[in-house]
Amino acid sequence: MINHPSPLTxxxxxxxxxxxxxxxxxxxxxVVLALGEAGYEVLTYDNLSTGNSDAVLHGELxxxxxxxxELLAQTLARFQPDAVMHFAASIEVGESVAKPxxxxxxxxxxxxxxxxxxxxxxxxxxxxxxxxxxxGNPVDLPVTESAPLLPINPYGASKMMTERFLADLAxxxxxxxxxxxxxxxxAGADPQARLGQDYANPTHLITRALKTxxxxxxxxxxxxxxxxTADGTCIRDYIHxxxxxxxxxxxxxxxxxxxxxxxxxPLAxxxxxxxPSLVCxxxxxxxxxxxxxxxxxxQVTGVDFAVVETDRREGDPAELVAASERAxxxxxxxxxxxxxxxxxxxxxxxxxxxxxxxx
Numbered sequence: 362m363i364n365h366p367s368p369l370t371x372x373x374x375x376x377x378x379x380x381x382x383x384x385x386x387x388x389x390x391x392v393v394l395a396l397g398e399a400g401y402e403v404l405t406y407d408n409l410s411t412g413n414s415d416a417v418l419h420g421e422l423x424x425x426x427x428x429x430x431e432l433l434a435q436t437l438a439r440f441q442p443d444a445v446m447h448f449a450a451s452i453e454v455g456e457s458v459a460k461p462x463x464x465x466x467x468x469x470x471x472x473x474x475x476x477x478x479x480x481x482x483x484x485x486x487x488x489x490x491x492x493x494x495x496x497g498n499p500v501d502l503p504v505t506e507s508a509p510l511l512p513i514n515p516y517g518a519s520k521m522m523t524e525r526f527l528a529d530l531a532x533x534x535x536x537x538x539x540x541x542x543x544x545x546x547x548a549g550a551d552p553q554a555r556l557g558q559d560y561a562n563p564t565h566l567i568t569r570a571l572k573t574x575x576x577x578x579x580x581x582x583x584x585x586x587x588x589x590t591a592d593g594t595c596i597r598d599y600i601h602x603x604x605x606x607x608x609x610x611x612x613x614x615x616x617x618x619x620x621x622x623x624x625x626x627p628l629a630x631x632x633x634x635x636x637p638s639l640v641c642x643x644x645x646x647x648x649x650x651x652x653x654x655x656x657x658x659x660q661v662t663g664v665d666f667a668v669v670e671t672d673r674r675e676g677d678p679a680e681l682v683a684a685s686e687r688a689x690x691x692x693x694x695x696x697x698x699x700x701x702x703x704x705x706x707x708x709x710x711x712x713x714x715x716x717x718x719x720x
Contacts, residue, residue, distance in 0.1 A: 377617065378402045380440055380484075382427060382475065383448030385412025387558045388490065388547055388602060392446060394418050394556060395606040396613075404440045406433070407449065413559055427471040430478060437482040444486035444616060445479060446609060447472065450520075453564055454494065454676045457516035468519035473526060480530075480537070486616040487527070487539040488609055493598075493642070493681045495521040495543060503598075503647075503684035506543070506640050514676035524640070531638045538638045540612040540692075545598035545644035545683045547605055549704040550711035557711030566654055567599070567705055571712045574664040581666060583651050585673035588680075594651035596680040598644035601698035601707070608643050611692040615639065639691055644683025645699045654701070661705045 379396055383389040384405030389412070396403045397419025405417045408426040421440075425432040427449055450468045451457070457464040472489075479487065494517030495510045512518040527539045548567045550557030558568045573581045586593040615636055649657075659665055688694040698704065 376402070377444075378404070378440060378442045379444055379446060379613065380404045380406060380437065380442040381446045381448065382406045383412065383450065383490070384446075385409055385414060385417050385422065386448060387560070388544075388605060389446075389448035390416035390418070390556050391551060391602045391606040392448070392609045393420065394551065395603075395610055396420075399610055401613075404436070404442070406436055411560060416556055416559065418555065427467075427475055430474055433475070433478050434481065437478055437484065441482075442484055444488065444613060445475075445484055446488045446490070446613075447475060448490045450490065452492075452516065454514050454516050455564065455674055457514050457519070458676045461515035464515045464519045465522075468516070469522045472523040476526060476530060480534075485536045485538065486613075487537075488612045488616070489523065489527060489539055489541040491524055491541045491543045491640075492517060492520050493543050493545045493644070493683065495524065496678075496681065498678040499681070502680060503644075503682045504642070505684040506642055506687055513678060516676075527638070538616055538635060540616060540638065541640045542605075542608060542612060542688075543640065543642050543683075544605060545600055545642070545681055547602050548599045549601040549603065549698065549707045552603060552698075552707050554707070554710045554714050557708060557715070559715065566597075566651060567658065567708055568712070570655055570658040570666070571662065571705070571709055573666045574658065574662040574709075575712060575716050575718075577716075579667065580669045581655065583655070583668060583670045584677065586670050587673070590650055590679060592650050592652045595677055596648040596650050596682065598646070598648045598682045599654070599701060599704055600644050600683075600696070601704050603707075604696040604698050605643055607696070608641070608688060608692065608694045611688075611694045612639075612641070615692050636691075639687070641688040641692060641694075642683040642685045643688060643694075644685050645696060646683055646685055648680060648682040649701055654705075657701050657705055661702060661709050 384393040385407035403420030497511035497513040
């Protein structure tokens with residue numbers, strides 16, 4: 362268990378307690394940082410299977426697995442959070458195809474267990490880390506939240522099932538509300554290079570490209586060049602991780618009423634006094650192909666690293682681009698970093714810091 366000092370200066374949101382599962386991982390740690398800077402009291406619950414304790418820059422860290430229901434229940438009872446943000450999950454599409462049961466156990470069954478413990482603890486507000494993979498290969502682009510959910514890999518299916526749990530629980534219990542944020546391709550790093558991706562074997566295109574530029578890999582593989590896109594490679598909507606973190610704080614304001622909507626207790630007995638549960642896409646509304654990302658990575662790094670084209674990777678849709686008007690209008694989300702060069706530049710500064718070359 363690791364403790365960090367609380368902010369010395371009182372903040373209007375001090376006293377609001379947020380428990381973050383998976384808060385030592387890439388996205389979760391950026392959200393924990395944003396929560397701490399906004400004045401929330403934060404507790405991270407993470408088994409550190411892919412996360413890093415050094416990435417938890419605010420609040421308390423409890424090292425534990427969601428499957429450890431006793432520890433989870435004790436932590437909830439002690440901390441008594443006003444809301445929970447749930448990031449803890451397995452997230453690799455390729456691995457989900459090869460090991461589907463791992464994904465259903467970790468992403469779906471553990472989420473069910475978490476919900477059961479939240480109900481026992483009386484926690485009525487949850488922000489869920491979902492994914493664009495729930496859409497599969499959407500027909501219409503940009504894809505809206507009302508599009509059919511037709512995942513083409515176990516990762517997307519495991520998240521879709523959890524979304525169904527949330528919807529059914531909210532329908533049955535008016536004291537429970539949630540916001541599910543469907544991420545598109547999250548990339549970049551903290552602009553001050555305090556945080557970034559730090560996985561032993563990253564699969565994210567931008568991270569792999571930058572590590573290749575630094576000599577960490579001999580070449581970058583491009584999976585599939587025969588997709589029905591302009592240059593034959595997959596197209597993705599890349600969102601900067603700091604903008605995504607901001608969306609989580611906006612979702613928290615929405616649920617708890619700490620923003621412009623007024624006061625809303627997390628256990629409101631009257632459903633009419635609080636905003637309804639919500640599902641929102643998180644993306645910029647336009648995409649870049651793999652070739653375009655590789656070209657920008659070479660431009661930012663100044664390194665003409667080796668690229669090898671290979672077969673498609675199973676489970677990859679051709680194009681995923683978000684319609685994010687709902688997040689902007691309902692949550693008041695205002696992204697600030699819609700710029701591929703900035704996304705890659707912040708990730709590059711982080712990779713150089715990890716390699717011991719921050720110049």
